[in-house]
Amino acid sequence: MKKNVTMRDIAEKMNVSSVTVSKALNDKDGVSDDLREKIKTVAETMGYRINAAAKSMRDGYSYNIGVIIPERFAGANQSFYLQMYQHISKVLEGYNYSGIMHLLTDEDERNKRLPHLYYEKKVDGFIVLGQMDKEYLKEIKGMDIPIVLLDFYDEYDDVDSVITDNFFGAYELTNYLIRKGHQEIGFVGNLYSTSSIQDRFLGYYKSLLEHHLVMNPEYILNDRDEKGTYIDIEVPKKLPTAFVCNCDQVAFNFISTLKKAGYKIPEDCSIVSFDNDIYATITEPGLTTVEVNVEEMAKTAVRFIIEKIKGNDENNGRVSVKGNIIYRDSVMEQKAR
Amino acid sequence: MKKNVTMRDIAEKMNVSSVTVSKALNDKDGVSDDLREKIKTVAETMGYRINAAAKSMRDGYSYNIGVIIPERFAGANQSFYLQMYQHISKVLEGYNYSGIMHLLTDEDERNKRLPHLYYEKKVDGFIVLGQMDKEYLKEIKGMDIPIVLLDFYDEYDDVDSVITDNFFGAYELTNYLIRKGHQEIGFVGNLYSTSSIQDRFLGYYKSLLEHHLVMNPEYILNDRDEKGTYIDIEVPKKLPTAFVCNCDQVAFNFISTLKKAGYKIPEDCSIVSFDNDIYATITEPGLTTVEVNVEEMAKTAVRFIIEKIKGNDENNGRVSVKGNIIYRDSVMEQKAR
DNA sequence: CTGAAAGCGCTTACAG
DNA sequence: CTGAAAGCGCTTACAG
Structure with a gap:
């Protein structure tokens, strides 16, 4: 199995240019349907896989979203935020994005150290999951990429947040x-x-x-x-x-x-x-x-962050997601006395 | 605040070449200490952040690890694998890597559809967390990037696995x-x-x-x-x-x-x-x-995958991590009868 | 110690 | 419908 098949390899094999290969594989105009199909088949046979890094560099998106969770909310018996992250991760996949979890330590929070994901431009935006120090939040808000707050909100209304009602x-x-x-x-x-x-x-x-x-x-x-x-x-x-x-x-x-x-x-x-x-x-x-409604909250937060990345800078403000009452046996009808 | 500060921007501002900037910021030889410090200061002031995508493309590493978890192991009351992922994610950060969770749906497992993370070359390797269908595992093993199995093992000993003892x-x-x-x-x-x-x-x-x-x-x-x-x-x-x-x-x-x-x-x-x-x-x-010992398991699995990525293709085989007995009150001394 | 050149793999804008 | 050129931002190998 050949290691790194590139578009150029396919192009050479087929005596076309890599531009044509790119157009064919991305379903863009400018290739005949016939050639497109042939190129796709050859790509498949050669085991071609796109290089995310090259694409990223080209169009300036990493197709990653950071999910910041204060570490104290991710302890052994607190799976709520982990569940939430799981849903976020799942929903992001539907947008062709990946979610990268960043656990915020108390120390980094105190010293206002931003996630390395930010310093490496490894993500296009952040979902901030769980209430944190105000000073730290201010720092986060100072970053030049979109953020959405999840399960808490800021006193100022300049940033989107998704919360339970x-x-x-x-x-x-x-x-x-x-x-x-x-x-x-x-x-x-x-x-x-x-x-x-x-x-x-x-x-x-x-x-x-x-x-x-x-x-x-x-x-x-x-x-x-x-x-x-x-x-x-x-x-x-x-x-x-x-x-x-x-x-x-x-x-x-x-x-x-x-x-x-x-x-x-x-x-x-x-x-x-x-x-x-x-x-x-x-x-x-x-x-x-x-x-x-963890799933709905995740969906909403992801939708907001993707919108912002796509350049829609409309402010969604504070959005509440309604929960559902689950009825069990801890309530008894009370007779009038 | 300027949006995209590149090494070239720094270079122009300081009348040096971008090569020198690269060397200075990466602590490589070939720059005087004096100039290095100046460059670092200017970089800081200009809010320079490295572009992970460019670096990735250059050296062929994404600095991401995929963590595959069969969805059925990540249900509402099963936080064990989520905990494990959390530790993996944390340990990876220490290696300057990020962990990207991929939830494997039953459907994808049945149809042997590999994670999109693989098809986009978005990760340098996979940690496979939790027992899965043998046929699917075979598919996974067919990928041309390193994998480590976590919390289960394969009948064949050709792939590393880390399990609880x-x-x-x-x-x-x-x-x-x-x-x-x-x-x-x-x-x-x-x-x-x-x-x-x-x-x-x-x-x-x-x-x-x-x-x-x-x-x-x-x-x-x-x-x-x-x-x-x-x-x-x-x-x-x-x-x-x-x-x-x-x-x-x-x-x-x-x-x-x-x-x-x-x-x-x-x-x-x-x-x-x-x-x-x-x-x-x-x-x-x-x-x-x-x-x-979730933490130790995560550490070991991460160490193995990073070693493999660095090109050390030594087989670690099946490694057991010992747990600890926690003593509570469910055992009573039994008198001889 | 410093820098010009080349290349990683892709895509867009343009020419034919 | 097809392709040559240019460029995204970095780093390595090499020349001076």
């Missing part, structure tokens, strides 16, 4: 509880920890307001410290009839705490949450939860 | 049970399903043989059908005092089955398993299990 998801989830007859509903999550939790809390709150239900501060439970480390959740003396938890893992922890305190789920207290990750299925009972 | 891990795990006084030890896993399970079974068996303990066929329990779908595990009338499960998830399922049958773990039956994934910690009690 946390607000609306929690709102729908709470509406569902209310339809099931619940009037006293708590929330579990540290409101000062992440933007997602805040939005979920506010969606929950809006639902309460809309139904003229009271938000009882004693039913707003903290689940983690400022650094994000989970803490023991303090169970109030008297329980509401339901809780909205900010994520499945916290729901899992909380249910185990409630069980130890002698409560039965969902008989004594209904629980709903967010993510539909593994914790939603291993909890007894299974959790009614909002599934994030 | 399943055999030795299960052997050590069983030895541990025996040291704890267990004499009747079962195994959970379909022996005809995957090579990993087989090897784990054989390691378990060797430990029994070495200690002159009987392998009771009634204590070898099936956990899945031929397609890999988990089935209800049939609990034997009389239990041995311990079981080696082929993975944490199965241990999780099995323990839940045993509990429902009224057994207490580890009092009535000790359990050990493999993987140290999320199931090892959510099981009550936590599982004593073998942790796969």
Whole structure:
């Protein structure tokens, strides 16, 4: 098998020019159909494969997109961003692009060191996956290639971002509880920890307001410290009839705490949450939860970045992708009392 | 900010040739230290970034490695290969390489369609992550670039592979049970399903043989059908005092089955398993299990592929990476009876 | 120590 | 419909 078959090799073999070969293989005008077919056949036989580097150099695109993920979001039990990357990678293939993952270390983030992918012009744009230091983000925004933020947004609206509709998801989830007859509903999550939790809390709150239900501060439970480390959740003396938890893992922890305190789920207290990750299925009972539409988010982010690369510099702003409620057995109909 | 600063731009600005700029920036001989420093400074100021495509074309390397993962191994609850990819990607960066994930669809696998990364010469080699169809593998092996198999091996020894030491891990795990006084030890896993399970079974068996303990066929329990779908595990009338499960998830399922049958773990039956994934910690009690050394496996696979690309065509054969036993609370000392 | 020339493999703009 | 020329940005081998 010959190692490096080039267009010129094919051209020589067929006594045509390499220009004609290029046109034939790329389905461009300027070759007769007959010759085109012949060239394609010979190319196939000779095992011709295009040289991406040469093409890249010629037209100035690398056909690669960098996906920046802060390393702290890619730990052993956090597969969410890895799943997201997987979808991105898959969607990019459909555009003839490749996705290159870049794990951002805490150190590089602190020292504002941009990915080597940037310094080598190895990518045409970046999808930035996961909230990061503001100063670092500013640095990222200073690059002269397009970026799209994924699963978080910047305070300034000058850059596109694709996020889950946390607000609306929690709102729908709470509406569902209310339809099931619940009037006293708590929330579990540290409101000062992440933007997602805040939005979920506010969606929950809006639902309460809309139904003229009271938000009882004693039913707003903290689940983690400022650094994000989970803490023991303090169970109030008297329980509401339901809780909205900010994520499945916290729901899992909380249910185990409630069980130890002698409560039965969902008989004594209904629980709903967010993510539909593994914790939603291993909890007894299974959790009614909002599934994030990872695929749709990936598709949207990729579409935006490709558009920008193609030169369409329209600002898409902040786009929310709606999740779906997955119904399981953690909610019980509440009789009026 | 100027868009595309090239070496020539720097050269013109400084009244030297682009050859000199190239030498200076690449720390090659042939430039005075003084000039070198000046060039570097100017390059920095002008925001020069090397063009990977041009470099690639020149020296024939893409500085990319493809990582092929069969799509069925990258489902929502299977983050193992994604973790592995993440480590590969990280290790590659240290070699100035990038890892590009390619998800192999069942369809492409059936039709023996090679990754587009290959047809575009976009990668210098492939790490093949996860067992796949033999016919497809043959196709892969027919490519004219280096490959390394990761987490599985081929029946022929002509290609390098890096695997977990399943055999030795299960052997050590069983030895541990025996040291704890267990004499009747079962195994959970379909022996005809995957090579990993087989090897784990054989390691378990060797430990029994070495200690002159009987392998009771009634204590070898099936956990899945031929397609890999988990089935209800049939609990034997009389239990041995311990079981080696082929993975944490199965241990999780099995323990839940045993509990429902009224057994207490580890009092009535000790359990050990493999993987140290999320199931090892959510099981009550936590599982004593073998942790796969993902990082070391990634390092080894990357080292092999880079060596091969650099032209060292020494055959490394099949290399096993040892795991570590993580001790938790699923094993109880067994008093002699 | 410095630089002119050549070439990596492709594609576009232009001439015939 | 076909092809000669030029150029993308770099680096190596060679000449001075």
